Amino acid sequence: MNTICIMCPMGCGLTIERVGDEIKVSGNTCKRGEVYGQAEFTHPTRTVTTLVRLEGGGVASCKTALPVPKERISEVVAAIGKLTLSDDAKIGDRLTVGDGEFVFEIVITGTPSSC
Amino acid sequence: MLRYDVVVIGGGPAGMAAAIAACDSGAKTLILERDVRLGGILNQCIHQGFGLHYFKEEMTGPEYAERFRKEVKKRDITVMTEAMALSLGADRTVTALSPDTGLVKVQAGAIVLAMGCRERTAGAIALPGTRPAGIYTAGMAQKLCNIDGYLVGKEVVILGSGDIGLIMARRMTTEGAKVKLVLELMPYSSGLKRNIVQCLDDYGIPIKYSHTITRVVGNPRVEGLYYAPVGADRKPVLSEEQYVSCDALLLSVGLIPENDLLNGLDVKMSAVTNGATVDENRMTSLEGVFSCGNVLHVHDLVDNVSEEAEIAGRAAARYSKGELPAGDSVSVSACDGVRYALPQRVNLGDGKVRLYFRVDNVYKDARLVVESGGNRLVGKKFQVLAPGEMGSVEIDRSAICGDVTVRLER
CATH class of the missing domain: 2.60.40 (Immunoglobulin-like)
Incomplete structure (x- = not known):
């Protein structure tokens, strides 16, 4: 498959193919591109950024602590949408979201009071 | 009159980096910021992709801003928020207005311009059709969404494929809106390749290159718009006009360095960048006035803005001490x-x-x-x-x- 690497603004064009047991990535100019290419070929993931409600009515921004499977992005956003955090949430706060078999961690990235 | 070695106008990524560098070079430094807090546009850029070059770590906009805010706080830098710089004199005086101080005049040893840029609007591109509610610049929609928590529409069309437009295509989709179409006048995107991939392709959002809007319809709110391919002369081919319904239109059609403060001053401007022309210290043609970040030329990466602003901040400190030889x-x-x-x-x-x-x-x-x-x-x-x-x-x-x-x- 052919794709464009999203790991940095260079946007290298990647060619990814299975050679025997190996997944070979070419066109990348760094190690991150190789890791990304292999993940894109086997199981694409993305870091999701969205908003979380605050008690006082405002919103804080957050991201998933790790990239999540691409096909679960809408589940991730829906689960974060059910949360309400206290107004003293701070940048860097971490919390675990979800239940059962799908659990992920989010990090608060911005709050109205961070200044 | 207040006196500072270096006065930085604007407290976004450029202003913060310039002030830190000026302070570290021994200058008594003031930042004038018109918003309620430092950080500028980074505060609303909640997506990932910042800092890989500068911090060797990928982070979101608010996190990148926070790093710099902390560095500003650690230092003896005076920060005036809600402070609007009203005018600038050739003698390096700045007149500013803030709720805390009222009208103040500041004499600066050197000035660093770091006011950033603003977006081109529907008026600026002479968008054809009616002027209903529901037309936003992409950055305005981003602020309303990410800072204020409002989604500006449910069925969205985006004109222009600048990075903010692409980022907002994904953002609106994530929050439940349907982005029906992105139209780009040019045969290529003006945004980063990776944003085409991760913001449009990931969500199956179609982009039509060499297409533009021919007419917006709706009153009092936008109901839809007509669009058409453009010929080699970039004029729409009206016989191939098509209609798409929508309740919001986002514009991502370019950024203009916000240099209004320089009106009436003898600063040589570039007709290409719409910013001042500068030397390698980022000093403009007006001695002691430096420029950096998006007010100098529009950047695609904040990492480059930080680096450029440090050059300007350091040089401004040296100038204020008479150590920058001409x-x-x-x-x-x-x-x-x-x-x-x-x-x-x-x-x-x-x-x-x-x-x-x-x-x-x-x-x-x-x-x-x-x-x-x-x-x-x-x-x-x-x-x-x-x-x-x-x-x-x-x-x-x-x-x-x-x-x-x-x-x-x-």
Whole structure:
């Protein structure tokens, strides 16, 4: 498959193919591109950024602590949408979201009071 | 009258980095910021992708801003928020207004302009059709969404494929809106390639290149719009007009450096960047006035803004102490596929200087050439060069033997 690497603004064009047991990535100019290419070929993931409600009515921004499977992005956003955090949430706060078999961690990235 | 060695106008990424660098160079420094807090546009850019170059770590906009806010706080830098710089004098006085201080006049040893840019609006591009509610610049929609928590529409069309437009296509989709179409006048995107992939392709959002809006309809709210392909002259082919319904239209059609403060001052401007022309210290043609970040030229990466602002901040501190000697300089100009190169002037001396440039079209396997007085200083091959991605090369100042030109060789 052919794709464009999203790991940095260079946007290298990647060619990814299975050679025997190996997944070979070419066109990348760094190690991150190789890791990304292999993940894109086997199981694409993305870091999701969205908003979380605050008690006082405002919103804080957050991201998933790790990239999540691409096909679960809408589940991730829906689960974060059910949360309400206290107004003293701070940048860097971490919390675990979800239940059962799908659990992920989010990090608060911005709050109205961070200044 | 207040007195500071360095006054930085604007407390976004450029202003914060400039102030930190000025303070670290021993200058008594003031930041004037018109918002309620430092951080500028980074505060609303909640997506990932910042800092990989500068911090060697990928983070979101608010996190990048927070890093710099913390560094500002650690230092003896005066920050005035909700402070609007009203005017600037050639004698380096700044008149500002804030709720805390009322009208104040500040005498600066040196000034760093870091006001950023604003978005082109429906009026600026003479958008045809009615003027209903529901038309936003992409950055405005981003602020309403990410800071205030409002989604501006459910069925969205985006005109222009600048990075903010692409980022907002994904953002609106994530929050439950349907982004039906992205229209781009040019045959290529003005945004980063990776944003086409991760913001449009990931969500199956179609983009039509060489297309534009022919008419917006709806009253009092936008109901839809007509669009058409454009010919080689970039005029729409009306016989191929199509309709798409929508309740919001986002515009991502360019950014304008916000240089209104310079009106009436003798500062040489560039007609290409819409910013001041500067030397390698980022000093404008008005002595002691420096410029950096998006008010100087529109950047695609904040990491580059931070680096540029540090150059300006350090140089401003040196100027305020009388340690920045004026000397002979050569001009830097761009031609043959290069839209502009910056700085536009380089003072003669030693050491290396990095030249930033932008090309005017998509070029494959092109060589960027820097020449001075008939000598080739740099000949660097690039696999791909695109207008949406700023490039840079380093030159040796001691090798300069005349005016410098930056051009493409194919």
